[in-house]
Amino acid sequence: MRHGFLLIDKPCGPTSHDIVASVRRQLHESNVGHLGTLDPAAEGLLVLAVGAKALKVIELFPALTKEYIAGVRFGAVSTTYDREGVIEVQEPKPGWTEPELAALQRLIAEKFTGRIAQVPPAASAVHVGGERAYRKMRQGRSVELAAREVHIEECAVLAYTHPDLSLRVRCGSGTYIRSLAHDLGQALRCGGYLSSLRRVRVGEWRVEDARPCDAVRWSDVLPLKDVLASFPRMELSDKEWEDVTHGRDIACDVSQQTLAWHGGLPVAILVAKEGGLAHARKVL
Numbered sequence: 001m002r003h004g005f006l007l008i009d010k011p012c013g014p015t016s017h018d019i020v021a022s023v024r025r026q027l028h029e030s031n032v033g034h035l036g037t038l039d040p041a042a043e044g045l046l047v048l049a050v051g052a053k054a055l056k057v058i059e060l061f062p063a064l065t066k067e068y069i070a071g072v073r074f075g076a077v078s079t080t081y082d083r084e085g086v087i088e089v090q091e092p093k094p095g096w097t098e099p100e101l102a103a104l105q106r107l108i109a110e111k112f113t114g115r116i117a118q119v120p121p122a123a124s125a126v127h128v129g130g131e132r133a134y135r136k137m138r139q140g141r142s143v144e145l146a147a148r149e150v151h152i153e154e155c156a157v158l159a160y161t162h163p164d165l166s167l168r169v170r171c172g173s174g175t176y177i178r179s180l181a182h183d184l185g186q187a188l189r190c191g192g193y194l195s196s197l198r199r200v201r202v203g204e205w206r207v208e209d210a211r212p213c214d215a216v217r218w219s220d221v222l223p224l225k226d227v228l229a230s231f232p233r234m235e236l237s238d239k240e241w242e243d244v245t246h247g248r249d250i251a252c253d254v255s256q257q258t259l260a261w262h263g264g265l266p267v268a269i270l271v272a273k274e275g276g277l278a279h280a281r282k283v284l
Helices: 017-025 052-056 103-111 133-138 177-187 239-245
Strands: 005-010 032-034 042-048 067-075 077-078 087-089 114-118 150-159 164-171 193-203 233-235 258-262 265-274 277-281
Touching: 005 017, 005 233, 017 042, 017 103, 042 052, 042 239, 052 077, 067 133, 077 177, 114 177, 164 177, 177 193, 193 233, 239 265
Parallel strands: 042 193, 077 193, 233 258
Antiparallel strands: 005 042, 032 042, 067 164, 067 193, 077 087, 114 150, 150 164, 258 265, 265 277
16 A cells, blocks of 8 residues: 555535545545645645555645636625625626726735735634534524735736636635635625636646546555655664654754654654754654
């Protein structure tokens, strides 16, 4: 069995959990998780960790940059900020005119690029008082979410013919493209919602290298030794590896989150201790 990461090109419709369940069945492997979900209405790259050892290293990838191709439809709003919600057409306000491309690009550069404050959609998985926000919304209860800072590295217009806009968005973890579409519509005073979304990149991985979710094989799994090759590493001697497996400290200077290797494979995550020692915080 190969422990590692699997790149899936998720279609619209199934949840990320559905994809995980499908891969578990196809590979006959119960230890499968993901490095960040995609909404059911979204498609594109979903990175899965396959095998117990791969699940243990998900924590090493906490804030991967994501890249999306997003469609925005102006002139209406959605209860979920995307096409899955109840959509209400917005009548143009007196004196309102369709924004020109130059004005739209200027607004995006000034208000929706860099570090911005963003309120997640009420129909999201954000925890509110110990509950998921979307569950409270479905039950008709009030949902109030606080704004939080997100980082949008790039928001570029790919195509624009009112009322449809296509964007390429490169952003940090925790950014809601649905909120971006909604907020853009509010800023233009015409309303807007996310009409389509495709994730094309997660960290260093691209959707062009992904597999269809219904045709995966063990040979498609990227080996863990390749996935972790760029992390700080230390080669362990046989004696050091024996000490690590028994929970003993070893004498060496390491940076935080250094990977210990033995026999050509990553075997543990090391952390520094005082006195020039290192301890295996997690054995793979």
